[in-house]
Amino acid sequence: MSRIETVFASLRKQHKKALIPFITAGDPDQTMTVPLMHELVKAGADIIELGVPFSDPMADGPTIQRSSERALRHHVGLKDVLTMVAEFRKNDLITPVVLMGYANPVEAMGHEVFASRARECGVDGVLTVDYPPEECEEWVRHLKVHGLDAIFLLSPTTPQSRIERVAQMAQGYVYYVSLKGVTGSSHLDLNEVSNKLNLLRSHISIPIGVGFGIRDGETAKAVAELADAVVVGSRIIEEIESSSKSQLMENVTRLVKGLRSAIDEAVVKY
Amino acid sequence: MKVYDLPDKRGHFGPYGGIFVAETLIAALEELRIQYEHYRDDTDFQAEFAYELKHYVGRPSPIYHAKRWSTILGGAQILLKREDLNHTGAHKINNTIGQALLAKRMGKQRVIAETGAGQHGVASATVAARYGMECVVYMGSEDVKRQASNVYRMKLLGATVVPVESGSRTLKDALNEAMRDWVTHVENTFYIIGTVAGPHPYPMMVRDFQTIIGREAKVQMQEEYGRQPDALIACVGGGSNAIGLFYPYIDDTGVRMIGVEAAGHGIESGQHAATLMTGRPGVLHGNRTYLIQDDDGQIIETHSISAGLDYPGVGPEHAWLKDSERAEYVGITDSEALDAFHALCRYEGIMPALESSHALAYAAKLAPTLAKNQLLLVNLSGRGDKDMATVTQASGLTL
Numbered sequence: 001m002s003r004i005e006t007v008f009a010s011l012r013k014q015h016k017k018a019l020i021p022f023i024t025a026g027d028p029d030q031t032m033t034v035p036l037m038h039e040l041v042k043a044g045a046d047i048i049e050l051g052v053p054f055s056d057p058m059a060d061g062p063t064i065q066r067s068s069e070r071a072l073r074h075h076v077g078l079k080d081v082l083t084m085v086a087e088f089r090k091n092d093l094i095t096p097v098v099l100m101g102y103a104n105p106v107e108a109m110g111h112e113v114f115a116s117r118a119r120e121c122g123v124d125g126v127l128t129v130d131y132p133p134e135e136c137e138e139w140v141r142h143l144k145v146h147g148l149d150a151i152f153l154l155s156p157t158t159p160q161s162r163i164e165r166v167a168q169m170a171q172g173y174v175y176y177v178s179l180k181g182v183t184g185s186s187h188l189d190l191n192e193v194s195n196k197l198n199l200l201r202s203h204i205s206i207p208i209g210v211g212f213g214i215r216d217g218e219t220a221k222a223v224a225e226l227a228d229a230v231v232v233g234s235r236i237i238e239e240i241e242s243s244s245k246s247q248l249m250e251n252v253t254r255l256v257k258g259l260r261s262a263i264d265e266a267v268v269k270y
Numbered sequence: 271m272k273v274y275d276l277p278d279k280r281g282h283f284g285p286y287g288g289i290f291v292a293e294t295l296i297a298a299l300e301e302l303r304i305q306y307e308h309y310r311d312d313t314d315f316q317a318e319f320a321y322e323l324k325h326y327v328g329r330p331s332p333i334y335h336a337k338r339w340s341t342i343l344g345g346a347q348i349l350l351k352r353e354d355l356n357h358t359g360a361h362k363i364n365n366t367i368g369q370a371l372l373a374k375r376m377g378k379q380r381v382i383a384e385t386g387a388g389q390h391g392v393a394s395a396t397v398a399a400r401y402g403m404e405c406v407v408y409m410g411s412e413d414v415k416r417q418a419s420n421v422y423r424m425k426l427l428g429a430t431v432v433p434v435e436s437g438s439r440t441l442k443d444a445l446n447e448a449m450r451d452w453v454t455h456v457e458n459t460f461y462i463i464g465t466v467a468g469p470h471p472y473p474m475m476v477r478d479f480q481t482i483i484g485r486e487a488k489v490q491m492q493e494e495y496g497r498q499p500d501a502l503i504a505c506v507g508g509g510s511n512a513i514g515l516f517y518p519y520i521d522d523t524g525v526r527m528i529g530v531e532a533a534g535h536g537i538e539s540g541q542h543a544a545t546l547m548t549g550r551p552g553v554l555h556g557n558r559t560y561l562i563q564d565d566d567g568q569i570i571e572t573h574s575i576s577a578g579l580d581y582p583g584v585g586p587e588h589a590w591l592k593d594s595e596r597a598e599y600v601g602i603t604d605s606e607a608l609d610a611f612h613a614l615c616r617y618e619g620i621m622p623a624l625e626s627s628h629a630l631a632y633a634a635k636l637a638p639t640l641a642k643n644q645l646l647l648v649n650l651s652g653r654g655d656k657d658m659a660t661v662t663q664a665s666g667l668t669l
Contacts, residue, residue, distance in 0.1 A: 053568075054567075054568065055437065055568040055569040056437065056442060056443075056446055056554060056555070056569050057446075058291070058292070058446045058449050058450070058555065058556075059291075059292035059294065059453070061450065062436065065436055065437075065446075066436075069436070069437070072568065077565075077566030077567075077568065078566060078567065079566070102553070103290055103552075103553035104552045104553045104554060104561070104563065104567040104568075104569070105566060105567035105568070106567070107551075107552050107553060107567060108550075108552060108563065108565065108566060108567025109567065129292045130290045130291055130292060130553060130556070131290065132289060132290070132291065132292075132293060132296055134280060134288075134289065135288050135289065135290055152293070153292060153293040153294070154293060155292075155293045155294045155296075155297075157294065157296070157297035157298070157456075158293055158296070158297070159297065162296070177292075177293065177294055
């Protein structure tokens with residue numbers, strides 16, 4: 001069983017839902033990322049989504065773009081991100097790590113080279129934001145050969161035919177973008193999320209994570225009652241951005257612990 | 271016989287083009303493709319488009335024989351396709367009218383656009399005013415400073431100009447920001463992309479609207495010169511004016527097609543925007559194409575004296591025309607472009623845009639190597655009034 005499957009199976013037994021925090025590798029600098037990943041796990045993260053910095057993060061809002069810019073100021077690229085995951089794996093063999101980024105850095109490295117190195121470094125899954133299923137069959141094949149999960153996005157506007165297509169290609173979990181818009185947007189319509197998740201579940205057997213627009217414990221709890229996993233990104237990046245380096249770990253830990261306990265209060269039906 | 275029939279159904283030009291966007295944009299692009307493919311063949315739509323091009327833009331734009339300059343250069347005859355005479359002063363308006371008419375039929379009340387030099391922003395603001403739509407233009411804050419007069423023109427036309435502070439604060443960042451706006455407001459908003467880049471159907475749709483340039487040229491050449499030109503020359507940033515001229519000639523393999531990229535301070539300086547000459551294929555802004563990027567796949571800041579050519583990507587159809595060797599791509603430096611700018615002013619009384627000056631500069635290099643009966647058709651894609659500040663600065667003067 002893969003690390004991602006193991007995590008979801010164990011949560012299911014405990015009647016709990018997954019918390020998936022997102023941080024950008026190299027933000028605020030390259031020395032902080034691995035310690036921050038360990039802190040996230042201690043504070044209650046089940047899976048870590050690690051952003052690969054890119055110069056043109058078109059699908060992200062200003063908060064995550066700024067985190068990418070901070071990382072790029074330290075010249076953190078895909079190779080460095082893989083090194084960070086290998087470093088993290090020295091002390092954590094359990095927590096799945098999913099890389100989230102854009103197509104161009106993986107194309108620059110080469111699909112096959114990337115897939116084999118990522119596997120060696122202990123990466124579990126990869127979400128490439130600007131690779132819709134139609135354009136990435138070869139990419140997914142390389143990922144599968146190396147035992148990496150291909151994670152896909154679904155959105156409120158995804159029609160049924162595409163849901164079926166994603167259902168065939170996706171592994172690990174799928175990531176339902178709960179809002180139209182970019183990361184960091186607000187206004188989450190829980191009724192709409194609930195209806196859409198019911199539709200998704202009739203086609204998709206793997207766990208469904210929900211992200212975009214989750215900014216506090218209350219929303220996290222509400223989403224945990226509907227989805228298998230709660231993804232929180234921009235809110236954590238804001239905390240990193242507004243904290244001094246000495247306070248950063250403490251502030252992020254407090255935030256993630258708060259989200260964890262809110263999610264654990266959710267009434268969970270499996 | 272028509273042989274060339276790209277792109278394919280999913281927008282591919284060989285390995286280039288396609289749709290590389292987040293899932294959140296897929297449905298909007300699909301809606302756009304379906305609507306465009308419908309109206310492309312709709313006689314009312316085409317009739318309105320033709321009427322607007324004639325009566326509002328002032329088409330057809332003439333082909334002008336630059337006789338004095340050709341004589342001075344002492345070789346091939348240089349002919350200019352006068353897109354600079356269009357309403358708003360550049361070829362950009364051909365495309366914005368097409369997209370605005372489509373937006374109207376799709377019931378979108380609001381249009382957004384990205385702009386570098388400001389020409390596409392002005393052309394978008396113009397059609398928004400013409401058809402009574404709200405208009406928001408995204409522009410890198412660096413470009414807002416460089417192109418102050420165009421910013422004011424857009425405001426006069428009723429548009430809101432949003433300065434973009436992220437990244438390198440230029441065209442590519444404006445494009446990122448416009449995409450974000452579109453994702454968020456897709457129900458009532460139409461995104462008017464200004465060049466033949468972006469996800470399918472944009473490269474195809476923008477090309478189709480711009481092919482009026484080449485279609486007119488073919489008729490005019492036959493009528494006025496009794497034959498087609500020996501070579502077509504056009505500047506390439508994203509490449510919309512070039513593809514507009516080239517496309518109707520793709521199957522006429524006797525006609526050379528030459529795209530001129532911005533070599534900035536020189537290719538060897540690393541400060542340029544010559545994507546096809548120096549870049550590698552990758553994925554940016556929704557399509558696969560040549561990109562100026564570093565070893566990590568990060569997009570590198572480009573340089574050109576002309577803001578309209580200052581872009582690290584290029585339209586995917588140009589990437590394909592390069593690989594298939596149907597078109598040639600060459601570079602012209604800032605200073606060569608400036609020389610051509612001054613030459614056209616002095617010898618022909620025409621002030622060209624700095625973008626178009628790149629195409630002119632290559633024509634000036636090529637003409638003396640060819641016989642006097644050869645014909646070079648250069649796309650004079652825009653007029654140079656907008657470039658006064660840049661040219662005076664480059665000449666060490668202040669107004």
